[in-house]
Amino acid sequence: MIKKLIRYFIVFQIIFYSISCAEIINIDKIPNLGDDIKIPELPTEDLNEVDNQGNIIGRRTLEKNTTVYLESKVKVFVPLEIISDIDIEALIIDDQKLKIPFDIELNKTPEKQDYYRLHYSEKEIDIDLDGQIDTYIYSSPFINTRILKDNILYIDGEKISKEGTFRRKIYMTIEIRE
Known part of the structure; x- marks a missing residue:
């Protein structure tokens, strides 16, 4: 029971934090990404749901529209390593x-x-x-x-x-x- 409560609490915290971070970002502050990266357009109007025969069975109302832009930077560190194995064979004769x-x-x-x-x-x-x-x-x-x-x-x-x-x-x- 306690484990379930802890799991629910963690999931709630993750969802709450995600929503609060998404609200901080303003769409006007998104930097120019150039021609390589395209951000898909968000829906701007309500959506009608239809069944297989084409009859309207419901309507989804758009309440909020938000674009989230994430930027990640990764610093890769490659440690200094020895990559050679050394095998030395020697023949010693007398006091050589x-x-x-x-x-x-x-x-x-x-x-x-x-x-x-x-x-x-x-x-x-x-x-x-x-x-x-x-x-x-x-x-x-x-x-x-x-x-x-x-x-x-x-x-x-x-x-x-x-x-x-x-x-x-x-x-x-x-x-x-x-």
Whole structure:
């Protein structure tokens, strides 16, 4: 019962608000919309209702005629996103040290300079899980271009003590400088 009352109250409020907003708009204040948009004309006289044989069965009396013009503006915000996946495969022999450059592509150029930062889930990595950090990720401190080219993956073969194939997923996110 209470839910029905609440529903009726909400419907009543919506109808009341719609009617009061429609009365505020004056027809003389409608801006020129140009040739592209046509506002349909409203009826100006009463309407006779007829049945299938053409007999008049009633008359609808026009009480009020109102034109409502609505204008909407939408601001679309597309967030800065990383759109590239990076797969790096490297073969390390003995104590070899590798510097592997890589690029990161974003969906657009940032609006503000020196405002966005690239954050890695890990920058110093122990790839073989022996307790020594052997892999490092270096990037520029701020994101200022659509394609980031100053990124380097540095692998120090001296600190890798185990043989094998090692895989690691590193996640990148974009942070705001604050």
